[in-house]
Amino acid sequence: MQAARLHEYTDEMDAALSIEEIDRPVVDAADGIVVEVEGAGWCQTDNHVVEGMWTEYVPQELPMTLGHENAGTVVETGDGVSAVAEGQQVICHPVMTCGICRSCRLGEDMYCADLAFPGLTTDGGFAEYLRTNERAAVPLPDGVDPIDIAPHADAGxxxxxxxxxxxxxxxxxxxxxxxxxxxxxxxxxxxxxxxxxxxxxxxxxxxxxxxxxxxxxxxxxxxxxxxxxxxxxxxxxxxxxxxxxxxxxxxxxxxxxxxxxxxxxxxxxxxxxxxxxxxxxxxxxxxxxxxxxTLVGRYTELQELVALVERGDVELRTSRYELGEINDVARRLEAGAIEGRAVITP
Ligand SMILES: [Zn+2]
Ligand SMILES: [Zn+2]
The missing domain is CATH 3.40.50.720 (NAD(P)-binding Rossmann-like Domain)
Known part of the structure:
Protein backbone atom coordinates (compact mmCIF):
# COMPACT_ATOMS: atom_id res chain seq x y z
CA MET A 1 0.00 0.00 0.00
CA GLN A 2 0.98 3.65 -0.36
CA ALA A 3 2.05 5.53 2.77
CA ALA A 4 3.56 8.96 3.52
CA ARG A 5 6.60 8.37 5.72
CA LEU A 6 9.01 10.48 7.70
CA HIS A 7 12.63 9.34 7.43
CA GLU A 8 14.44 12.30 8.97
CA TYR A 9 13.43 15.27 11.10
CA THR A 10 13.58 18.45 9.07
CA ASP A 11 12.40 22.05 8.93
CA GLU A 12 11.94 21.73 5.15
CA MET A 13 8.24 20.94 4.76
CA ASP A 14 8.55 20.78 0.95
CA ALA A 15 10.20 17.37 1.16
CA ALA A 16 9.16 16.28 4.63
CA LEU A 17 7.52 12.96 3.80
CA SER A 18 8.16 10.40 1.10
CA ILE A 19 5.35 8.48 -0.52
CA GLU A 20 6.35 4.86 -0.70
CA GLU A 21 5.04 1.34 -1.11
CA ILE A 22 5.04 -0.60 2.18
CA ASP A 23 3.29 -3.73 3.45
CA ARG A 24 -0.32 -3.30 4.45
CA PRO A 25 -0.73 -3.69 8.22
CA VAL A 26 -2.47 -6.83 9.49
CA VAL A 27 -4.23 -7.50 12.78
CA ASP A 28 -1.65 -8.69 15.31
CA ALA A 29 -3.73 -8.81 18.52
CA ALA A 30 -7.10 -10.21 19.57
CA ASP A 31 -8.50 -6.67 20.01
CA GLY A 32 -6.78 -5.31 16.90
CA ILE A 33 -8.52 -3.85 13.88
CA VAL A 34 -7.38 -2.63 10.47
CA VAL A 35 -9.14 0.42 9.05
CA GLU A 36 -9.13 1.40 5.39
CA VAL A 37 -8.40 5.11 5.77
CA GLU A 38 -10.85 7.40 3.98
CA GLY A 39 -9.82 10.65 5.62
CA ALA A 40 -6.74 11.61 7.65
CA GLY A 41 -6.50 15.19 8.87
CA TRP A 42 -3.25 17.11 8.53
CA CYS A 43 -2.54 18.91 11.77
CA GLN A 44 -0.06 21.48 13.06
CA THR A 45 1.17 18.65 15.28
CA ASP A 46 2.31 16.85 12.12
CA ASN A 47 4.52 19.83 11.31
CA HIS A 48 5.87 19.61 14.85
CA VAL A 49 6.52 15.87 14.48
CA VAL A 50 8.38 16.53 11.20
CA GLU A 51 10.52 19.10 13.01
CA GLY A 52 11.36 16.61 15.77
CA MET A 53 9.55 18.58 18.48
CA TRP A 54 7.92 15.47 19.96
CA THR A 55 11.04 13.35 20.45
CA GLU A 56 11.45 14.57 24.03
CA TYR A 57 7.87 13.65 24.91
CA VAL A 58 7.15 10.33 23.19
CA PRO A 59 9.22 7.40 21.94
CA GLN A 60 9.65 7.69 18.17
CA GLU A 61 11.43 5.47 15.70
CA LEU A 62 11.92 6.51 12.08
CA PRO A 63 10.87 5.83 9.42
CA MET A 64 7.26 6.24 10.54
CA THR A 65 3.97 6.91 8.78
CA LEU A 66 2.41 10.11 10.18
CA GLY A 67 -1.30 10.86 10.56
CA HIS A 68 -3.26 10.79 13.84
CA GLU A 69 -6.69 12.15 12.78
CA ASN A 70 -8.16 9.12 11.10
CA ALA A 71 -11.53 7.85 9.96
CA GLY A 72 -12.54 5.11 7.55
CA THR A 73 -13.97 1.62 7.22
CA VAL A 74 -13.07 -1.40 9.35
CA VAL A 75 -11.73 -4.12 7.01
CA GLU A 76 -10.22 -6.64 9.42
CA THR A 77 -10.87 -7.53 13.06
CA GLY A 78 -9.03 -9.63 15.64
CA ASP A 79 -10.59 -12.75 17.17
CA GLY A 80 -11.65 -10.91 20.33
CA VAL A 81 -13.27 -7.90 18.68
CA SER A 82 -16.98 -7.48 19.41
CA ALA A 83 -17.54 -3.70 19.49
CA VAL A 84 -17.08 -3.10 15.74
CA ALA A 85 -17.52 -5.21 12.64
CA GLU A 86 -15.98 -5.35 9.19
CA GLY A 87 -17.62 -2.83 6.89
CA GLN A 88 -18.44 -0.40 9.72
CA GLN A 89 -17.40 3.24 9.36
CA VAL A 90 -15.51 4.60 12.34
CA ILE A 91 -13.58 7.60 13.57
CA CYS A 92 -10.49 6.55 15.51
CA HIS A 93 -9.68 7.95 18.93
CA PRO A 94 -6.02 8.88 18.44
CA VAL A 95 -4.57 6.45 20.97
CA MET A 96 -4.73 2.69 21.40
CA THR A 97 -5.25 2.09 25.12
CA CYS A 98 -4.92 -1.05 27.25
CA GLY A 99 -8.27 -0.84 29.03
CA ILE A 100 -7.02 -2.34 32.27
CA CYS A 101 -4.66 0.20 33.86
CA ARG A 102 -6.00 2.59 36.50
CA SER A 103 -6.12 5.56 34.08
CA CYS A 104 -8.11 3.54 31.56
CA ARG A 105 -10.53 2.49 34.30
CA LEU A 106 -10.94 6.16 35.24
CA GLY A 107 -11.74 6.90 31.60
CA GLU A 108 -8.56 8.95 31.17
CA ASP A 109 -7.50 7.43 27.87
CA MET A 110 -4.64 9.87 27.35
CA TYR A 111 -2.96 8.85 30.61
CA CYS A 112 -2.98 5.12 29.79
CA ALA A 113 0.13 3.42 31.16
CA ASP A 114 0.48 1.30 28.03
CA LEU A 115 -0.65 3.36 25.08
CA ALA A 116 0.36 3.56 21.46
CA PHE A 117 -0.29 6.70 19.43
CA PRO A 118 -0.52 5.99 15.68
CA GLY A 119 1.16 8.85 13.82
CA LEU A 120 3.31 9.78 16.84
CA THR A 121 4.68 6.51 18.22
CA THR A 122 3.54 3.94 15.63
CA ASP A 123 2.47 4.07 11.99
CA GLY A 124 -0.47 6.41 11.42
CA GLY A 125 -3.13 7.12 8.85
CA PHE A 126 -1.43 8.90 5.95
CA ALA A 127 -1.66 5.53 4.24
CA GLU A 128 -4.27 3.33 2.66
CA TYR A 129 -4.65 1.24 5.82
CA LEU A 130 -4.19 1.84 9.54
CA ARG A 131 -3.78 -0.62 12.38
CA THR A 132 -5.43 0.32 15.69
CA ASN A 133 -7.64 -1.45 18.22
CA GLU A 134 -11.35 -1.73 18.93
CA ARG A 135 -11.11 0.46 22.04
CA ALA A 136 -10.14 3.36 19.75
CA ALA A 137 -12.99 2.98 17.26
CA VAL A 138 -16.08 5.18 17.57
CA PRO A 139 -18.75 3.98 15.10
CA LEU A 140 -20.10 6.75 12.87
CA PRO A 141 -23.84 7.35 12.54
CA ASP A 142 -25.36 7.09 9.06
CA GLY A 143 -24.95 10.28 7.11
CA VAL A 144 -21.71 11.36 8.80
CA ASP A 145 -18.94 11.41 6.20
CA PRO A 146 -15.65 9.91 7.49
CA ILE A 147 -13.64 12.35 5.36
CA ASP A 148 -15.38 15.40 6.77
CA ILE A 149 -15.23 14.21 10.37
CA ALA A 150 -11.62 12.89 10.39
CA PRO A 151 -10.01 16.02 11.94
CA HIS A 152 -12.32 15.68 14.93
CA ALA A 153 -10.22 12.64 15.94
CA ASP A 154 -7.66 15.06 17.37
CA ALA A 155 -8.41 18.70 16.58
CA GLY A 156 -12.08 18.33 17.44
CA THR A 294 -5.18 20.22 27.56
CA LEU A 295 -4.15 16.90 26.07
CA VAL A 296 -6.53 15.54 23.42
CA GLY A 297 -9.54 14.04 25.22
CA ARG A 298 -11.38 10.94 26.37
CA TYR A 299 -12.94 8.29 24.18
CA THR A 300 -16.33 9.23 25.63
CA GLU A 301 -15.73 12.85 24.66
CA LEU A 302 -15.17 11.79 21.05
CA GLN A 303 -18.55 10.04 21.21
CA GLU A 304 -20.12 13.24 22.56
CA LEU A 305 -18.51 15.30 19.82
CA VAL A 306 -19.80 12.89 17.16
CA ALA A 307 -23.27 13.44 18.66
CA LEU A 308 -22.86 17.23 18.35
CA VAL A 309 -21.72 16.82 14.74
CA GLU A 310 -24.70 14.58 13.94
CA ARG A 311 -27.06 17.19 15.45
CA GLY A 312 -25.48 19.86 13.27
CA ASP A 313 -24.22 21.82 16.29
CA VAL A 314 -20.56 21.65 15.26
CA GLU A 315 -19.52 22.14 11.69
CA LEU A 316 -16.01 21.77 10.44
CA ARG A 317 -14.58 23.46 7.37
CA THR A 318 -12.39 21.01 5.51
CA SER A 319 -10.48 20.90 2.25
CA ARG A 320 -9.43 17.60 0.65
CA TYR A 321 -6.07 16.55 -0.78
CA GLU A 322 -4.59 13.43 -2.32
CA LEU A 323 -1.79 11.56 -0.56
CA GLY A 324 0.66 12.81 -3.21
CA GLU A 325 -0.05 16.43 -2.27
CA ILE A 326 0.91 15.91 1.37
CA ASN A 327 4.17 17.89 1.43
CA ASP A 328 2.41 20.77 -0.25
CA VAL A 329 -0.20 20.66 2.52
CA ALA A 330 2.59 20.60 5.13
CA ARG A 331 4.26 23.63 3.57
CA ARG A 332 1.02 25.55 3.17
CA LEU A 333 -0.10 24.91 6.75
CA GLU A 334 3.29 26.12 8.00
CA ALA A 335 2.71 29.29 5.96
CA GLY A 336 -0.81 29.71 7.33
CA ALA A 337 -2.26 29.21 3.84
CA ILE A 338 -4.80 26.43 4.57
CA GLU A 339 -8.46 27.35 5.05
CA GLY A 340 -10.21 25.23 7.69
CA ARG A 341 -8.73 21.76 8.16
CA ALA A 342 -6.86 19.86 5.46
CA VAL A 343 -7.85 16.22 5.06
CA ILE A 344 -5.70 13.75 3.16
CA THR A 345 -7.72 11.09 1.30
CA PRO A 346 -5.30 8.17 0.80
ZN1 LIG B 1 -3.86 16.64 15.32
ZN1 LIG C 1 -4.47 1.74 30.01
Missing amino acids: ITAYHAAKKAVSELNPGDHAVVIGVGGLGHIGLQCLAATSAAEITALDPKEGALDLATELGAHHTVNPGSEDAATEIEAITDGGGAQQVLDFVGADATTALAPEIVAAGGDHHVVGYGGHVHEPAQALVDGELSYRG
Whole structure:
Protein backbone atom coordinates (compact mmCIF):
# COMPACT_ATOMS: atom_id res chain seq x y z
CA MET A 1 0.00 0.00 0.00
CA GLN A 2 0.98 3.65 -0.36
CA ALA A 3 2.05 5.53 2.77
CA ALA A 4 3.56 8.96 3.52
CA ARG A 5 6.60 8.37 5.72
CA LEU A 6 9.01 10.48 7.70
CA HIS A 7 12.63 9.34 7.43
CA GLU A 8 14.44 12.30 8.97
CA TYR A 9 13.43 15.27 11.10
CA THR A 10 13.58 18.45 9.07
CA ASP A 11 12.40 22.05 8.93
CA GLU A 12 11.94 21.73 5.15
CA MET A 13 8.24 20.94 4.76
CA ASP A 14 8.55 20.78 0.95
CA ALA A 15 10.20 17.37 1.16
CA ALA A 16 9.16 16.28 4.63
CA LEU A 17 7.52 12.96 3.80
CA SER A 18 8.16 10.40 1.10
CA ILE A 19 5.35 8.48 -0.52
CA GLU A 20 6.35 4.86 -0.70
CA GLU A 21 5.04 1.34 -1.11
CA ILE A 22 5.04 -0.60 2.18
CA ASP A 23 3.29 -3.73 3.45
CA ARG A 24 -0.32 -3.30 4.45
CA PRO A 25 -0.73 -3.69 8.22
CA VAL A 26 -2.47 -6.83 9.49
CA VAL A 27 -4.23 -7.50 12.78
CA ASP A 28 -1.65 -8.69 15.31
CA ALA A 29 -3.73 -8.81 18.52
CA ALA A 30 -7.10 -10.21 19.57
CA ASP A 31 -8.50 -6.67 20.01
CA GLY A 32 -6.78 -5.31 16.90
CA ILE A 33 -8.52 -3.85 13.88
CA VAL A 34 -7.38 -2.63 10.47
CA VAL A 35 -9.14 0.42 9.05
CA GLU A 36 -9.13 1.40 5.39
CA VAL A 37 -8.40 5.11 5.77
CA GLU A 38 -10.85 7.40 3.98
CA GLY A 39 -9.82 10.65 5.62
CA ALA A 40 -6.74 11.61 7.65
CA GLY A 41 -6.50 15.19 8.87
CA TRP A 42 -3.25 17.11 8.53
CA CYS A 43 -2.54 18.91 11.77
CA GLN A 44 -0.06 21.48 13.06
CA THR A 45 1.17 18.65 15.28
CA ASP A 46 2.31 16.85 12.12
CA ASN A 47 4.52 19.83 11.31
CA HIS A 48 5.87 19.61 14.85
CA VAL A 49 6.52 15.87 14.48
CA VAL A 50 8.38 16.53 11.20
CA GLU A 51 10.52 19.10 13.01
CA GLY A 52 11.36 16.61 15.77
CA MET A 53 9.55 18.58 18.48
CA TRP A 54 7.92 15.47 19.96
CA THR A 55 11.04 13.35 20.45
CA GLU A 56 11.45 14.57 24.03
CA TYR A 57 7.87 13.65 24.91
CA VAL A 58 7.15 10.33 23.19
CA PRO A 59 9.22 7.40 21.94
CA GLN A 60 9.65 7.69 18.17
CA GLU A 61 11.43 5.47 15.70
CA LEU A 62 11.92 6.51 12.08
CA PRO A 63 10.87 5.83 9.42
CA MET A 64 7.26 6.24 10.54
CA THR A 65 3.97 6.91 8.78
CA LEU A 66 2.41 10.11 10.18
CA GLY A 67 -1.30 10.86 10.56
CA HIS A 68 -3.26 10.79 13.84
CA GLU A 69 -6.69 12.15 12.78
CA ASN A 70 -8.16 9.12 11.10
CA ALA A 71 -11.53 7.85 9.96
CA GLY A 72 -12.54 5.11 7.55
CA THR A 73 -13.97 1.62 7.22
CA VAL A 74 -13.07 -1.40 9.35
CA VAL A 75 -11.73 -4.12 7.01
CA GLU A 76 -10.22 -6.64 9.42
CA THR A 77 -10.87 -7.53 13.06
CA GLY A 78 -9.03 -9.63 15.64
CA ASP A 79 -10.59 -12.75 17.17
CA GLY A 80 -11.65 -10.91 20.33
CA VAL A 81 -13.27 -7.90 18.68
CA SER A 82 -16.98 -7.48 19.41
CA ALA A 83 -17.54 -3.70 19.49
CA VAL A 84 -17.08 -3.10 15.74
CA ALA A 85 -17.52 -5.21 12.64
CA GLU A 86 -15.98 -5.35 9.19
CA GLY A 87 -17.62 -2.83 6.89
CA GLN A 88 -18.44 -0.40 9.72
CA GLN A 89 -17.40 3.24 9.36
CA VAL A 90 -15.51 4.60 12.34
CA ILE A 91 -13.58 7.60 13.57
CA CYS A 92 -10.49 6.55 15.51
CA HIS A 93 -9.68 7.95 18.93
CA PRO A 94 -6.02 8.88 18.44
CA VAL A 95 -4.57 6.45 20.97
CA MET A 96 -4.73 2.69 21.40
CA THR A 97 -5.25 2.09 25.12
CA CYS A 98 -4.92 -1.05 27.25
CA GLY A 99 -8.27 -0.84 29.03
CA ILE A 100 -7.02 -2.34 32.27
CA CYS A 101 -4.66 0.20 33.86
CA ARG A 102 -6.00 2.59 36.50
CA SER A 103 -6.12 5.56 34.08
CA CYS A 104 -8.11 3.54 31.56
CA ARG A 105 -10.53 2.49 34.30
CA LEU A 106 -10.94 6.16 35.24
CA GLY A 107 -11.74 6.90 31.60
CA GLU A 108 -8.56 8.95 31.17
CA ASP A 109 -7.50 7.43 27.87
CA MET A 110 -4.64 9.87 27.35
CA TYR A 111 -2.96 8.85 30.61
CA CYS A 112 -2.98 5.12 29.79
CA ALA A 113 0.13 3.42 31.16
CA ASP A 114 0.48 1.30 28.03
CA LEU A 115 -0.65 3.36 25.08
CA ALA A 116 0.36 3.56 21.46
CA PHE A 117 -0.29 6.70 19.43
CA PRO A 118 -0.52 5.99 15.68
CA GLY A 119 1.16 8.85 13.82
CA LEU A 120 3.31 9.78 16.84
CA THR A 121 4.68 6.51 18.22
CA THR A 122 3.54 3.94 15.63
CA ASP A 123 2.47 4.07 11.99
CA GLY A 124 -0.47 6.41 11.42
CA GLY A 125 -3.13 7.12 8.85
CA PHE A 126 -1.43 8.90 5.95
CA ALA A 127 -1.66 5.53 4.24
CA GLU A 128 -4.27 3.33 2.66
CA TYR A 129 -4.65 1.24 5.82
CA LEU A 130 -4.19 1.84 9.54
CA ARG A 131 -3.78 -0.62 12.38
CA THR A 132 -5.43 0.32 15.69
CA ASN A 133 -7.64 -1.45 18.22
CA GLU A 134 -11.35 -1.73 18.93
CA ARG A 135 -11.11 0.46 22.04
CA ALA A 136 -10.14 3.36 19.75
CA ALA A 137 -12.99 2.98 17.26
CA VAL A 138 -16.08 5.18 17.57
CA PRO A 139 -18.75 3.98 15.10
CA LEU A 140 -20.10 6.75 12.87
CA PRO A 141 -23.84 7.35 12.54
CA ASP A 142 -25.36 7.09 9.06
CA GLY A 143 -24.95 10.28 7.11
CA VAL A 144 -21.71 11.36 8.80
CA ASP A 145 -18.94 11.41 6.20
CA PRO A 146 -15.65 9.91 7.49
CA ILE A 147 -13.64 12.35 5.36
CA ASP A 148 -15.38 15.40 6.77
CA ILE A 149 -15.23 14.21 10.37
CA ALA A 150 -11.62 12.89 10.39
CA PRO A 151 -10.01 16.02 11.94
CA HIS A 152 -12.32 15.68 14.93
CA ALA A 153 -10.22 12.64 15.94
CA ASP A 154 -7.66 15.06 17.37
CA ALA A 155 -8.41 18.70 16.58
CA GLY A 156 -12.08 18.33 17.44
CA ILE A 157 -11.71 16.17 20.52
CA THR A 158 -8.99 18.47 21.88
CA ALA A 159 -11.18 21.54 21.44
CA TYR A 160 -14.19 19.72 22.89
CA HIS A 161 -12.20 18.44 25.89
CA ALA A 162 -11.06 21.98 26.76
CA ALA A 163 -14.54 23.40 26.19
CA LYS A 164 -16.11 20.72 28.37
CA LYS A 165 -13.74 21.48 31.25
CA ALA A 166 -14.57 25.18 30.87
CA VAL A 167 -18.31 24.58 30.62
CA SER A 168 -18.28 22.62 33.89
CA GLU A 169 -17.16 25.89 35.55
CA LEU A 170 -19.43 28.27 33.62
CA ASN A 171 -22.77 29.45 34.98
CA PRO A 172 -25.34 31.31 32.89
CA GLY A 173 -24.23 34.93 32.71
CA ASP A 174 -20.55 34.07 33.12
CA HIS A 175 -18.06 35.07 30.47
CA ALA A 176 -15.86 32.87 28.31
CA VAL A 177 -13.09 34.10 26.01
CA VAL A 178 -11.88 32.13 23.00
CA ILE A 179 -8.39 33.18 21.90
CA GLY A 180 -7.67 32.22 18.28
CA VAL A 181 -10.53 31.27 15.97
CA GLY A 182 -8.52 28.96 13.72
CA GLY A 183 -8.62 25.21 13.09
CA LEU A 184 -9.21 24.28 16.75
CA GLY A 185 -10.64 27.55 18.00
CA HIS A 186 -13.60 27.55 15.64
CA ILE A 187 -14.53 24.08 16.91
CA GLY A 188 -14.07 25.02 20.57
CA LEU A 189 -16.24 28.08 20.09
CA GLN A 190 -19.07 25.99 18.66
CA CYS A 191 -18.77 23.46 21.51
CA LEU A 192 -19.01 26.29 24.04
CA ALA A 193 -21.99 27.81 22.25
CA ALA A 194 -23.76 24.44 22.03
CA THR A 195 -23.21 23.34 25.63
CA SER A 196 -23.14 26.46 27.83
CA ALA A 197 -25.15 29.58 28.56
CA ALA A 198 -22.06 31.76 28.96
CA GLU A 199 -21.45 35.00 27.09
CA ILE A 200 -18.69 34.31 24.57
CA THR A 201 -16.01 36.73 23.37
CA ALA A 202 -13.73 35.76 20.48
CA LEU A 203 -10.28 37.27 20.13
CA ASP A 204 -8.31 37.07 16.88
CA PRO A 205 -6.17 39.48 14.84
CA LYS A 206 -7.86 38.41 11.57
CA GLU A 207 -11.14 40.17 10.76
CA GLY A 208 -12.27 37.13 8.74
CA ALA A 209 -11.82 34.92 11.80
CA LEU A 210 -13.89 37.34 13.88
CA ASP A 211 -16.68 37.30 11.28
CA LEU A 212 -16.62 33.50 11.42
CA ALA A 213 -16.72 33.66 15.24
CA THR A 214 -19.84 35.81 15.15
CA GLU A 215 -21.44 33.43 12.67
CA LEU A 216 -20.65 30.49 14.97
CA GLY A 217 -22.12 32.02 18.12
CA ALA A 218 -19.70 34.54 19.65
CA HIS A 219 -21.51 37.45 21.33
CA HIS A 220 -18.53 39.83 21.19
CA THR A 221 -15.32 40.04 19.19
CA VAL A 222 -12.01 41.72 19.96
CA ASN A 223 -9.19 42.35 17.49
CA PRO A 224 -5.91 42.53 19.42
CA GLY A 225 -4.25 44.01 16.32
CA SER A 226 -6.22 47.22 16.59
CA GLU A 227 -7.65 47.19 20.14
CA ASP A 228 -6.21 46.64 23.60
CA ALA A 229 -7.50 43.17 24.42
CA ALA A 230 -7.44 43.54 28.21
CA THR A 231 -9.28 46.89 28.13
CA GLU A 232 -11.94 45.55 25.77
CA ILE A 233 -12.53 42.39 27.81
CA GLU A 234 -12.71 44.44 31.00
CA ALA A 235 -15.46 46.53 29.40
CA ILE A 236 -17.36 43.49 28.06
CA THR A 237 -17.26 41.78 31.48
CA ASP A 238 -18.10 44.93 33.50
CA GLY A 239 -14.68 44.79 35.11
CA GLY A 240 -15.09 41.26 36.43
CA GLY A 241 -13.06 39.38 33.85
CA ALA A 242 -13.84 36.09 32.13
CA GLN A 243 -14.41 33.04 34.32
CA GLN A 244 -12.98 30.77 31.62
CA VAL A 245 -10.47 31.49 28.86
CA LEU A 246 -9.70 28.98 26.10
CA ASP A 247 -6.32 29.81 24.60
CA PHE A 248 -6.03 28.03 21.25
CA VAL A 249 -2.83 29.93 20.43
CA GLY A 250 -0.59 29.30 23.45
CA ALA A 251 1.94 32.00 22.54
CA ASP A 252 3.77 34.14 25.11
CA ALA A 253 1.53 37.08 24.21
CA THR A 254 -1.70 35.12 24.78
CA THR A 255 -0.74 33.32 28.00
CA ALA A 256 0.37 36.75 29.31
CA LEU A 257 -3.23 37.97 29.07
CA ALA A 258 -4.41 35.69 31.90
CA PRO A 259 -3.68 37.93 34.91
CA GLU A 260 -5.48 40.79 33.14
CA ILE A 261 -8.53 39.01 31.71
CA VAL A 262 -9.30 35.96 33.90
CA ALA A 263 -11.89 36.54 36.66
CA ALA A 264 -10.95 35.72 40.25
CA GLY A 265 -10.92 31.94 40.67
CA GLY A 266 -11.05 31.39 36.91
CA ASP A 267 -9.03 29.30 34.50
CA HIS A 268 -6.85 29.95 31.45
CA HIS A 269 -6.86 26.73 29.44
CA VAL A 270 -3.75 26.32 27.33
CA VAL A 271 -4.67 24.36 24.21
CA GLY A 272 -2.27 25.66 21.55
CA TYR A 273 1.43 25.35 22.26
CA GLY A 274 4.74 26.77 21.16
CA GLY A 275 5.10 29.65 23.64
CA HIS A 276 5.71 29.82 27.38
CA VAL A 277 3.90 30.81 30.55
CA HIS A 278 5.92 33.54 32.26
CA GLU A 279 3.59 35.27 34.67
CA PRO A 280 4.52 36.19 38.25
CA ALA A 281 3.48 33.62 40.86
CA GLN A 282 1.88 36.49 42.77
CA ALA A 283 -0.56 37.12 39.90
CA LEU A 284 -1.83 33.55 40.28
CA VAL A 285 -2.10 33.91 44.06
CA ASP A 286 -3.77 37.33 43.95
CA GLY A 287 -6.47 36.31 41.45
CA GLU A 288 -6.47 32.65 42.43
CA LEU A 289 -6.31 31.90 38.73
CA SER A 290 -5.08 28.69 37.19
CA TYR A 291 -3.39 27.72 33.97
CA ARG A 292 -4.72 24.36 32.83
CA GLY A 293 -3.19 22.18 30.12
CA THR A 294 -5.18 20.22 27.56
CA LEU A 295 -4.15 16.90 26.07
CA VAL A 296 -6.53 15.54 23.42
CA GLY A 297 -9.54 14.04 25.22
CA ARG A 298 -11.38 10.94 26.37
CA TYR A 299 -12.94 8.29 24.18
CA THR A 300 -16.33 9.23 25.63
CA GLU A 301 -15.73 12.85 24.66
CA LEU A 302 -15.17 11.79 21.05
CA GLN A 303 -18.55 10.04 21.21
CA GLU A 304 -20.12 13.24 22.56
CA LEU A 305 -18.51 15.30 19.82
CA VAL A 306 -19.80 12.89 17.16
CA ALA A 307 -23.27 13.44 18.66
CA LEU A 308 -22.86 17.23 18.35
CA VAL A 309 -21.72 16.82 14.74
CA GLU A 310 -24.70 14.58 13.94
CA ARG A 311 -27.06 17.19 15.45
CA GLY A 312 -25.48 19.86 13.27
CA ASP A 313 -24.22 21.82 16.29
CA VAL A 314 -20.56 21.65 15.26
CA GLU A 315 -19.52 22.14 11.69
CA LEU A 316 -16.01 21.77 10.44
CA ARG A 317 -14.58 23.46 7.37
CA THR A 318 -12.39 21.01 5.51
CA SER A 319 -10.48 20.90 2.25
CA ARG A 320 -9.43 17.60 0.65
CA TYR A 321 -6.07 16.55 -0.78
CA GLU A 322 -4.59 13.43 -2.32
CA LEU A 323 -1.79 11.56 -0.56
CA GLY A 324 0.66 12.81 -3.21
CA GLU A 325 -0.05 16.43 -2.27
CA ILE A 326 0.91 15.91 1.37
CA ASN A 327 4.17 17.89 1.43
CA ASP A 328 2.41 20.77 -0.25
CA VAL A 329 -0.20 20.66 2.52
CA ALA A 330 2.59 20.60 5.13
CA ARG A 331 4.26 23.63 3.57
CA ARG A 332 1.02 25.55 3.17
CA LEU A 333 -0.10 24.91 6.75
CA GLU A 334 3.29 26.12 8.00
CA ALA A 335 2.71 29.29 5.96
CA GLY A 336 -0.81 29.71 7.33
CA ALA A 337 -2.26 29.21 3.84
CA ILE A 338 -4.80 26.43 4.57
CA GLU A 339 -8.46 27.35 5.05
CA GLY A 340 -10.21 25.23 7.69
CA ARG A 341 -8.73 21.76 8.16
CA ALA A 342 -6.86 19.86 5.46
CA VAL A 343 -7.85 16.22 5.06
CA ILE A 344 -5.70 13.75 3.16
CA THR A 345 -7.72 11.09 1.30
CA PRO A 346 -5.30 8.17 0.80
ZN1 LIG B 1 -3.86 16.64 15.32
ZN1 LIG C 1 -4.47 1.74 30.01
